[in-house]
Amino acid sequence: MAQVHPLYLKGLICVSILLSLIPLWCLLVMTDDVQRRWQLSSHFFLLQGNLPRRSRLQALDGTRRGVDFPSLFTSSQTAPHCEPGQLLFILVTSAPGNSEPRQVIRRTWAAREGPTPYQWQSVFLVGQTADVGVTQEIQREQREFGDLLVGNYLDTYRNLTLKVMHGFKWVAERCQPSYILKTDDDCFVNTDRLPEFLQEHNTIKTGLYAGSLFPREKRQVIREPSSKWYVSRQDYLPAEYPPYASGVGYVLSLDAAQRILWAAERVHPIPVEDAYVGILAQEAGIRVKSSARFAKHNVRWRLCNYRYLMVIHHLSPQEQEVAKGNMLRARRACRGGLEVTKWK
Numbered sequence: 001m002a003q004v005h006p007l008y009l010k011g012l013i014c015v016s017i018l019l020s021l022i023p024l025w026c027l028l029v030m031t032d033d034v035q036r037r038w039q040l041s042s043h044f045f046l047l048q049g050n051l052p053r054r055s056r057l058q059a060l061d062g063t064r065r066g067v068d069f070p071s072l073f074t075s076s077q078t079a080p081h082c083e084p085g086q087l088l089f090i091l092v093t094s095a096p097g098n099s100e101p102r103q104v105i106r107r108t109w110a111a112r113e114g115p116t117p118y119q120w121q122s123v124f125l126v127g128q129t130a131d132v133g134v135t136q137e138i139q140r141e142q143r144e145f146g147d148l149l150v151g152n153y154l155d156t157y158r159n160l161t162l163k164v165m166h167g168f169k170w171v172a173e174r175c176q177p178s179y180i181l182k183t184d185d186d187c188f189v190n191t192d193r194l195p196e197f198l199q200e201h202n203t204i205k206t207g208l209y210a211g212s213l214f215p216r217e218k219r220q221v222i223r224e225p226s227s228k229w230y231v232s233r234q235d236y237l238p239a240e241y242p243p244y245a246s247g248v249g250y251v252l253s254l255d256a257a258q259r260i261l262w263a264a265e266r267v268h269p270i271p272v273e274d275a276y277v278g279i280l281a282q283e284a285g286i287r288v289k290s291s292a293r294f295a296k297h298n299v300r301w302r303l304c305n306y307r308y309l310m311v312i313h314h315l316s317p318q319e320q321e322v323a324k325g326n327m328l329r330a331r332r333a334c335r336g337g338l339e340v341t342k343w344k
């Protein structure tokens with residue numbers, strides 16, 4: 001019987017251990033990018049206990065990526081001017097053809113009433129349209145007012161998410177205000193109170209995401225393909241959205257917006273803009289704050305409610321004029337009462 005020298009056996013064991021370690025080492029050092037290019041499936045990641053935990057919403061196979069930010073920017077349109085470091089930046093989603101609501105907003109809540117110690121600015125977010133007449137009107141408005149941020153996406157309801165992501169990216173990179181308000185062109189914004197409130201009373205300086213929340217029943221994902229809010233299981237698997245603020249109006253601190261934008265690089269967008277922001281906030285570890293200062297309905301608010309409310313939804317152009325008048329009158333008429341200084 002042939003005798004194997006003990007030293008030779010030890011060497012053989014060492015070499016085979018080393019060889020078996022190579023594939024494991026490869027898996028551990030591979031970057032995300034390589035993994036994606038190689039289209040590795042998700043069970044591979046079970047081996048990587050020491051790498052950051054991946055969310056079930058993140059792209060693993062390279063086909064369901066996050067928002068493609070560079071594609072949203074266009075070089076052919078001039079962007080609005082903004083002073084860096086303002087207190088508040090208001091982003092207003094607007095359809096290209098909505099010249100009238102924009103015009104009304106410019107002369108109501110977006111108009112500055114005398115000097116103010118609080119620096120704020122508002123900009124309308126619009127996309128591309130095939131209508132030549134509307135495109136010319138957009139260009140005319142931009143020359144006259146310079147308050148349109150035109151993005152490189154087709155302006156449709158189901159592209160609203162891209163519109164808002166483009167707006168956030170632009171404002172977070174170029175203007176860097178302390179706070180961002182996202183709202184819509186059928187909403188009233190209390191520009192007499194909101195900047196002052198943020199500066200003087202808000203105590204949540206970082207990780208702020210505040211707005212009007214939906215009850216749980218209204219957070220069910222709609223799987224009916226004919227619905228305006230339809231989302232497929234491929235795009236978003238859970239049956240219910242995490243808590244999120246209505247797109248009517250929500251306020252983000254700059255750091256919250258930046259963290260939401262980072263999450264958007266990885267999480268596949270869904271067409272429901274406000275729910276998507278809620279998903280991103282959850283991914284980024286930001287808790288949404290519920291506030292009654294954002295009103296989804298325009299009921300007959302009493303005059304002194306205009307000292308409390310920050311955003312009111314569903315106003316006609318005539319109602320915008322009335323609301324503006326109330327905002328200014330409330331400033332003088334409602335001084336006697338105690339001001340509420342909390343978000344709630």
Ligand SMILES: *[C@@H]1O[C@H](CO)[C@@H](O)[C@H](O)[C@H]1NC(C)=O
Nearest residue numbers: 152153154155156157158159
């Ligand atoms: C969204 O915009 C992109 C880029 O312009 C366009 O290709 C796409 O058809 C639009 N999607 C919808 C649902 O309108």
